[in-house]
Amino acid sequence: MGNAKVILGAYVPGSSWLHQLDPRVKLFSCFWYVVIVFLANNWLGYLWLFVVLGMLIALSRLPLKLYWRGIKPLFWIILFTVAIQLLFSSGGHVYWQWGWLAITSGGFYQSAIILARFILIITISTVLTATTPTLQLAAAMEAFMNPLRYLHVPVNQIAVMLMIVLRFIPTIMDETTKVMNAQRSRGVNFDEGSLIERAKRLEPLLIPLFVGSFKRAEELATAMEARGYDPDAPRTKYRVLHWHHNDTTAMVSLAVATLILLVTRFLPV
Amino acid sequence: MIDIQHLSFKYPDHAQPALDDVSMQLPMKKWTAVIGHNGSGKSTLARLIDGLLIPSSGTITIDDLPVDEAHLQQLRQQIGLVFQNPDNQFVGTTVADDVAFGLENHQVPHDQMQQRIDEALKAVGMQDFADSEPSLLSGGQKQRVALAGILAIGPRVIILDEATSMLDPKGRHELLTLLKQLIIQHDMTVISITHDPVELSMSDYAVVLDHGKVAMQGATAELLKEPAKLAQMHLALPFAQRLQLQLKERGISVPTQYLDSERMVEWLCQQLNS
Numbered sequence: 335m336g337n338a339k340v341i342l343g344a345y346v347p348g349s350s351w352l353h354q355l356d357p358r359v360k361l362f363s364c365f366w367y368v369v370i371v372f373l374a375n376n377w378l379g380y381l382w383l384f385v386v387l388g389m390l391i392a393l394s395r396l397p398l399k400l401y402w403r404g405i406k407p408l409f410w411i412i413l414f415t416v417a418i419q420l421l422f423s424s425g426g427h428v429y430w431q432w433g434w435l436a437i438t439s440g441g442f443y444q445s446a447i448i449l450a451r452f453i454l455i456i457t458i459s460t461v462l463t464a465t466t467p468t469l470q471l472a473a474a475m476e477a478f479m480n481p482l483r484y485l486h487v488p489v490n491q492i493a494v495m496l497m498i499v500l501r502f503i504p505t506i507m508d509e510t511t512k513v514m515n516a517q518r519s520r521g522v523n524f525d526e527g528s529l530i531e532r533a534k535r536l537e538p539l540l541i542p543l544f545v546g547s548f549k550r551a552e553e554l555a556t557a558m559e560a561r562g563y564d565p566d567a568p569r570t571k572y573r574v575l576h577w578h579h580n581d582t583t584a585m586v587s588l589a590v591a592t593l594i595l596l597v598t599r600f601l602p603v
Numbered sequence: 604m605i606d607i608q609h610l611s612f613k614y615p616d617h618a619q620p621a622l623d624d625v626s627m628q629l630p631m632k633k634w635t636a637v638i639g640h641n642g643s644g645k646s647t648l649a650r651l652i653d654g655l656l657i658p659s660s661g662t663i664t665i666d667d668l669p670v671d672e673a674h675l676q677q678l679r680q681q682i683g684l685v686f687q688n689p690d691n692q693f694v695g696t697t698v699a700d701d702v703a704f705g706l707e708n709h710q711v712p713h714d715q716m717q718q719r720i721d722e723a724l725k726a727v728g729m730q731d732f733a734d735s736e737p738s739l740l741s742g743g744q745k746q747r748v749a750l751a752g753i754l755a756i757g758p759r760v761i762i763l764d765e766a767t768s769m770l771d772p773k774g775r776h777e778l779l780t781l782l783k784q785l786i787i788q789h790d791m792t793v794i795s796i797t798h799d800p801v802e803l804s805m806s807d808y809a810v811v812l813d814h815g816k817v818a819m820q821g822a823t824a825e826l827l828k829e830p831a832k833l834a835q836m837h838l839a840l841p842f843a844q845r846l847q848l849q850l851k852e853r854g855i856s857v858p859t860q861y862l863d864s865e866r867m868v869e870w871l872c873q874q875l876n877s
Contacts, residue, residue, distance in 0.1 A: 469696050501696045504738040550691050557692035562679035562708035570710045572703030
């Protein structure tokens with residue numbers, strides 16, 4: 335069952351309003367939100383962005399703990415970036431100085447902005463991936479790639495490739511475990527020694543995996559051909575996305591949220 | 604009838620042809636087993652019949668349909684192939700998506716898809732798994748999904764290319780029983796490329812390939828009358844024939860006609876009672 339987790343990504347099944355939205359709306363809104371994070375230019379703007387995020391989290395009906403888990407792996411990177419901002423930004427009142435390192439009010443301000451942006455962007459991505467199954471995300475991406483057809487981008491082929499990637503992640507993970515166990519039973523120790531020694535030990539793992547994957551690819555290609563797959567022929571689609579009333583509501587809400595953010599830019603705070 | 608005339612095929616990097624001037628007539632609406640040891644050209648034959656490989660010389664026609672590049676589209680509609688490795692023919696991220704893959708390729712309109720998927724999954728007894736991911740299925744279940752993917756297209760011929768060889772005995776038995784049922788229900792033609800003596804004994808007609816040539820062909824019952832000949836070619840025999848051979852070796856006279864396991868049991872009982 336461990337593998338099932340990988341393919342599902344961060345998706346948490348549910349039936350909330352957000353879960354039921356069209357994946358295209360969710361993917362676009364997430365992207366849009368990340369863009370408008372950079373439009374906020376005062377604390378009121380950030381406050382508004384946090385309020386919007388809070389509403390989305392509430393709408394997802396998922397526990398807050400889950401969103402904290404999204405931030406945790408990036409904790410050190412965030413801390414490092416915030417510390418750099420704090421020590422190297424200048425301007426405003428100087429609180430503490432040592433050589434060219436200084437903590438200033440400008441530094442505080444900058445690092446607070448960076449921290450806020452990190453949290454906003456990571457959490458909105460978690461909202462997207464936690465409420466949207468991978469398969470639907472892939473369908474949404476395909477939908478957005480569709481106009482590229484006119485630039486002769488093979489959108490259909492990319493879609494099939496994407497599907498195969500998603501399909502085979504657990505299979506290859508399984509095989510990795512098998513090969514690792516086979517090598518372990520022959521005395522290979524993957525967890526000891528220096529970094530270079532460990533990297534060297536990956537060789538007997540990677541070669542069988544590569545060979546196995548190419549063999550798989552060939553067999554899969556034959557099977558796909560036997561089932562009538564022709565990369566250049568038109569295909570119909572089983573998974574069709576449907577636009578519902580709620581999706582329109584979501585798009586209008588997004589527009590309103592953006593408008594409010596734009597207004598905060600001009601408020602004298 | 605699947606009519607194969609003077610068929611030869613050589614892989615580019617091999618010295619010996621995989622199939623060498625092979626001719627055979629396989630009956631429609633019957634189960635044909637193609638047996639032979641490794642490298643006898645069995646799998647090559649399956650790929651040639653489906654048009655996945657182009658023969659060096661010779662012709663194949665399926666009823667009136669010639670197997671050539673101009674008719675590939677129709678061929679794919681009429682022939683379904685189930686391969687050996689359950690994992691390497693599963694394309695969709697869920698069971699329903701996998702069955703849909705073939706329908707999408709054949710440009711079946713969207714409004715017909717769900718019904719055809721449901722029916723096909725029901726026919727193979729996998730209707731409760733429509734939304735399952737392949738990693739959660741057993742080998743036998745995956746092969747049944749592969750079969751559903753084929754049934755959804757509605758072909759006349761199903762070719763099993765060692766489709767049961769990677770399954771456990773239970774999965775194998777289930778798949779074969781299911782196939783036998785489907786043939787009767789849908790009037791289908793099955794060609795099973797196999798090592799499995801059970802699959803051989805289930806067939807109506809059999810072809811034995813040896814080093815790219817046809818060694819024997821005929822009704823399975825006829826072929827199994829001479830188990831010694833098959834044993835010479837190192838082919839695994841069905842249980843009844845193995846028993847027949849061993850009884851003969853011990854000087855017990857066994858009837859010369861073909862006996863399946865049931866009739867073998869009957870005959871043995873008669874002998875023991877008399």
